[in-house]
Amino acid sequence: MAKRILVVEDNDLNRRLFCDVLKSQGFAVEPVADGRDALERARQFVPNLIIMDIQLPNVSGLDLIEAAKKDPVLRAIPVLAVTAYAGKGDEERIRDAGAEGYLAKPVSIGPFMQAVRALV
Template sequence: MLAHSFMSDEKKQNSPRPLILAVEDHDDNLVLMSYALESLGCRFICQKDSTNTVLVAKEYQPDLILLDILLPTISGIDVVRYLQQDALTCNIPVVAVTALASREDKERILKAGFNAYLSKPYMIEELETVIRRLLCGKIDSTSGFELCKE
């Protein structure tokens, strides 16, 4: 099965804008993520299938990965384990974005090696907060959401 990937405008250029890899199999959730990332001024790669996630991460070296857990081919937990085993990807922060919302699920997911956890449905502001925290100043301090509220 071929993995479908989409990359925002500035492909692999030396841009100061952070690059985020978003792996999500539901179109609506992917659109919401891409809207949020665009409003934050991030470049992004979107994938609907986790089959090539590790290869894409090795090639593009994203600043952050947003990873669904319940994916059709390889689970997000398995993907994060593969990422941690590779020297090229082991230091990329990974956020679990999942419908698994129990306290036990959250503990299991964070113990598997994720840097942060977001339960679906989430508010865009929650996504922004997690991204800003993990990217440590790589995003302009003005929120795209704050600009829209004016």
């Protein structure tokens, strides 16, 4: 059975790119454009990995990661944070929130797939 990945990304182009690449590698993918829907969709889809954009409208990806890690159903699901935030201390803050992986945008396909495979 294919591993399942939830992709939380508000940018249409990035979301499509991530989903297309993951599908081409045999993953089952569930795209989420609005972070407010992310946790509920995660509970329904039960992914093996959540790819989380940090800069989302309406809700912070950091807050979503923290909420997922407090949720008994979601806490064991690894999170790969993908963000344009690449300043000093950002990776540490994101990992402190509970993300197991971190990639700075723009993301190259090779390192992206390497990070995904390390977490699923």
